[in-house]
Amino acid sequence: AQSVTQLGSHVSVSEGALVLLRCNYSSSVPPYLFWYVQYPNQGLQLLLKYTTGATLVKGINGFEAEFKKSETSFHLTKPSAHMSDAAEYFCAVSLGNTGGFKTIFGAGTRLFVKA
């Protein structure tokens, strides 16, 4: 069964510091992995996705993530945090065709950015 684990419900960084949000997944089929950001009282915005091909995926707002099959990880990074990055971040895995294209979400990580 597919599942997603996000390590750390809260992460706090200083402005300008490296952002690292951890995500591990389990999947019985080749995974399609996603990172979403959610601002208060808003829907989800796609940051980036991995389907096939290059394992280092670049997304919007300077974020990137690396798919590591051996570690079943898909950690999200950004070299330098901005105040505007403060939000809730969700890692997700798609179940694909065999799973009705459902998406399984992690519990979320709230990112705090200190001035």
Added chain:
Amino acid sequence: GAVVSQHPSWVICKSGTSVKIECRSLDFQATTMFWYRQFPKQSLMLMATSNEGSKATYEQGVEKDKFLINHASLTLSTLTVTSAHPEDSSFYICSARVAEGLATHYNEQFFGPGTRLTVL
């Protein structure tokens, strides 16, 4: 492209009334739409999968008679919360999957902005 809208963005209703939430794909056809519920500071919980022209598939523990879903066209799905009670208060989010053939968005869902339901 790939914009999903929800209406209303927020609604307050009295206990016992029914509330309808619309989810529309504005610039693409969505064969499948999903409805999620999100409690404060929690993740999204999938409620049901809605396929155009057929009955919705509900997740375990979700009352289908309580949460009526209709997907009458390739661009519109509706969620009706019947006889709403305070415990139904939540943030409801829909998403839409692009119809077959668009390989660049295969497996990707596009999310609406959400609807905040408050039942008094």
